[in-house]
Amino acid sequence: xxGRFQTAVAFAETLWTGRSGRSRQAFENWQERRxxxxxxxxxxxxxxxRDAPPRLDQxxxxxxxxxxxxxxxxxxxxxxxxxxxxxxETGGEIKGINIGASTGTSGxxxxxxxxxxxxxxxLGTILAKSLPGFLWQRExxxxxxxxxxxxxxxxxxxxxxxxxxxxxxxxxxxxxDDLETFDPTTIVAPPRVLRHLAETxxxxxxxxxxxxxETLDPVDRSAxxxxxxxxxxxIYMATEGLFAVTCAHGRLHLAEDxxxxxxxxxANGLVTPLVTGFxxxxxxxxxxxxxxxxxxxxxxCACGSPLRAVDxxxxxxxxxxVFTNEAGVEVPVTPDILxxxxxxxxxxxxxxxxxxxxxxxATLLLxxxxxxxxxxxxxxxxxxxxxxxxxAPPISLHRESLPLESTRKLRRxxxxxxxxxxx
Numbered sequence: 001x002x003g004r005f006q007t008a009v010a011f012a013e014t015l016w017t018g019r020s021g022r023s024r025q026a027f028e029n030w031q032e033r034r035x036x037x038x039x040x041x042x043x044x045x046x047x048x049x050r051d052a053p054p055r056l057d058q059x060x061x062x063x064x065x066x067x068x069x070x071x072x073x074x075x076x077x078x079x080x081x082x083x084x085x086x087x088x089e090t091g092g093e094i095k096g097i098n099i100g101a102s103t104g105t106s107g108x109x110x111x112x113x114x115x116x117x118x119x120x121x122x123l124g125t126i127l128a129k130s131l132p133g134f135l136w137q138r139e140x141x142x143x144x145x146x147x148x149x150x151x152x153x154x155x156x157x158x159x160x161x162x163x164x165x166x167x168x169x170x171x172x173x174x175x176x177d178d179l180e181t182f183d184p185t186t187i188v189a190p191p192r193v194l195r196h197l198a199e200t201x202x203x204x205x206x207x208x209x210x211x212x213x214e215t216l217d218p219v220d221r222s223a224x225x226x227x228x229x230x231x232x233x234x235i236y237m238a239t240e241g242l243f244a245v246t247c248a249h250g251r252l253h254l255a256e257d258x259x260x261x262x263x264x265x266x267a268n269g270l271v272t273p274l275v276t277g278f279x280x281x282x283x284x285x286x287x288x289x290x291x292x293x294x295x296x297x298x299x300x301c302a303c304g305s306p307l308r309a310v311d312x313x314x315x316x317x318x319x320x321x322v323f324t325n326e327a328g329v330e331v332p333v334t335p336d337i338l339x340x341x342x343x344x345x346x347x348x349x350x351x352x353x354x355x356x357x358x359x360x361x362a363t364l365l366l367x368x369x370x371x372x373x374x375x376x377x378x379x380x381x382x383x384x385x386x387x388x389x390x391x392a393p394p395i396s397l398h399r400e401s402l403p404l405e406s407t408r409k410l411r412r413x414x415x416x417x418x419x420x421x422x423x
Contacts, residue, residue, distance in 0.1 A: 010124025
């Protein structure tokens with residue numbers, strides 16, 4: 001079966017499965033059948049699940065540390081972690097299996113192994129979700145990330161789609177002229193990069209924009225959309241798979257046509273997902289705990305899709321600030337609360353960094369050109385936010401330039417130390 005045909009099948013199936021007007025109940029019935037078949041047929045093909053019961057609720061919750069410590073137990077070829085890293089240095093392939101890795105710009109890098117068939121399925125799926133009209137309108141897609149992938153090589157098989165990868169590790173100045181000459185119709189990049197392009201390039205005129213690889217903050221969305229006169233979409237993807245894409249109505253929909261999601265409550269109505277990828281047949285992972293914080297939507301989308309909508313991807317579990325109040329009780333403060341406190345303090349604030357230090361204090365970094373009144377307002381707003389939660393951590397204010405970093409993910413709210421496990 002050719003790659004082009006596999007892509008076409010996945011493209012058509014994705015559009016049909018999430019089609020407008022399909023009831024949620026009908027979709028869930030379809031999803032349950034697919035998941036059950038996967039649990040019986042694909043799950044036992046790897047060592048980790050060889051003797052596991054074919055029931056999702058009886059499987060253990062896993063995470064990146066478990067998968068990376070026993071990588072050979074999660075893939076059908078028993079490729080070890082060491083072999084995977086070695087393959088990445090010598091072409092990224094082991095006997096026809098493509099090996100990829102996360103950027104590692106915000107933590108430990110993770111490996112993944114994927115077959116050619118799965119690559120073409122991924123391509124058909126993401127095209128159906130992000131560029132459903134590419135069959136009738138040629139697309140030039142610019143992917144701007146700090147790590148390339150074999151996934152981005154698959155479009156070379158399609159005449160209607162031209163894709164170019166631009167490596168953030170080389171710095172934007174190294175390829176900006178080439179990007180503008182390429183004249184992309186669609187750009188996929190981290191929000192900080194899209195904002196930089198919005199503020200520095202007058203030649204780019206894409207038809208579509210997608211933010212990915214980082215948290216999308218409202219302050220960046222506003223600047224990007226205003227410059228390009230477009231609604232900014234999102235592609236929520238990680239080493240573990242494609243998890244959500246924005247629809248034509250601007251709502252982010254979970255990729256429930258390929259993943260089964262369970263949700264663990266965190267705080268303030270936020271959840272973190274457990275993901276089971278029931279479309280993957282080579283590297284098998286069930287009930288994989290992500291490190292992300294989501295705010296799920298309770299409202300159906302006007303697009304009519306049965307796929308559940310997400311109001312916002314807030315940030316990382318690692319960046320929840322945790323303080324101890326006077327009663328000795330730990331109080332978590334999620335990144336969205338802190339971000340909103342700073343940005344709502346003054347319209348003059350367009351960028352900041354907020355760090356929780358190991359001693360329990362908080363450091364607020366603001367650019368030197370910001371007026372003192374706005375800086376003091378942000379510091380005061382943070383203090384009031386903490387006080388409302390029964391907290392009073394020291395908040396230090398520092399002024400320094402906040403340049404665009406090419407090799408590190410932007411985390412405006414960041415906890416720079418690891419919590420000790422509770423006994």
